[in-house]
Amino acid sequence: MAAAPNARRSSEPIVADATAPVLGIGQVLAKLSTEFPELTPSKLRFLEERGLVHPARTPSGYRKFSQNDLSRLKLILGLQRDCYLPLAVIKDYLADVDAGLNPPMPGAALPGGPSLLQTGRRLSRDELTREAGATPMLVQDAFSSHVLVPADSYGEESLVVLKALVELQRSGIEPRHLRGFRQATERELGLIESALMPVARRRDPSSRAKAAELAREIAGQLEVVRSSLIRSALGRIAP
Incomplete structure (x- = not known):
C-alpha cells in the first residue's frame, strides 16, 4: 500500500517547532x-x-x-x-x-555603546584589559577609584568604560580624577531610592519587580538630563 502523500519518511529528521509553547x-x-x-x-x-x-x-x-x-x-x-x-x-x-519592520537596534547607535550582537559576552580580567588596550596599572587604578568594580568576569559595559578610560588617560585624565563621579552617583541613587519609597514599602514580588524597572527608567531619565547639561557646558568652552 502506497504511503500517504504527506507522510514523513523515516529517514527525515523531526524539526522542533520554535513556536510551540513547551517551557514552564x-x-x-x-x-x-x-x-x-x-x-x-x-x-x-x-x-x-x-x-x-x-x-x-x-x-x-x-x-x-x-x-x-x-x-x-x-x-x-x-x-x-x-x-x-x-x-x-x-x-x-x-x-x-x-510588525515586520526592520528597526535599528536600540542603544546600538549610541557613541561607544555596546554592540547588541555581543550581548551576554563575558570577559576575564586579562581579556578585558587586552581588548580595551589598557595597561594592568590603569585597570587597578580604575578599581581603586571605584570607577570599575572587581568581578570574576566582565560584560560589554565594563569594556566600554575601560576603553573610555584609556582615551581619557591620553588626555591626562586619570581614574583618580573621576572619584567625584562616584559621589554624584551616590547622590543620584539617593534620589532614586526616595522616588521608589511608595512602591518599595510593598513587599509582594510584583511590587519588587515594578520597583526595579522604575529604578531603571528613572536612571535613564537622569542620564538624559546629565548629558544635556554636559553638552550645554561644552558650548561655553568650545572655541
Whole structure:
C-alpha cells in the first residue's frame, strides 16, 4: 500500500517547532539564570503584564513559553542589562519587529555603546584589559577609584568604560580624577531610592519587580538630563 502523500519518511529528521509553547516558568529560569541571575518568576510575570512577552496559557492557567519566547526574553534582558534601556523603549522596538519592520537596534547607535550582537559576552580580567588596550596599572587604578568594580568576569559595559578610560588617560585624565563621579552617583541613587519609597514599602514580588524597572527608567531619565547639561557646558568652552 502506497504511503500517504504527506507522510514523513523515516529517514527525515523531526524539526522542533520554535513556536510551540513547551517551557514552564521553572524551565525558563533554569535556561536563563546563568546569564541573567536576577531573573525571577515575578520578573517574568511583570514583563508579561507590560506586554513584552506573550506566553501561552494551559487550560489550567499555567504559563508556557516557546523557544521563540525564550529568545525574546534573552533580547529584552540583554537590552536592559547592557544598554540600560527602559522597557518602554524595548517594547516599541519589539512592536516594530512584530510588525515586520526592520528597526535599528536600540542603544546600538549610541557613541561607544555596546554592540547588541555581543550581548551576554563575558570577559576575564586579562581579556578585558587586552581588548580595551589598557595597561594592568590603569585597570587597578580604575578599581581603586571605584570607577570599575572587581568581578570574576566582565560584560560589554565594563569594556566600554575601560576603553573610555584609556582615551581619557591620553588626555591626562586619570581614574583618580573621576572619584567625584562616584559621589554624584551616590547622590543620584539617593534620589532614586526616595522616588521608589511608595512602591518599595510593598513587599509582594510584583511590587519588587515594578520597583526595579522604575529604578531603571528613572536612571535613564537622569542620564538624559546629565548629558544635556554636559553638552550645554561644552558650548561655553568650545572655541
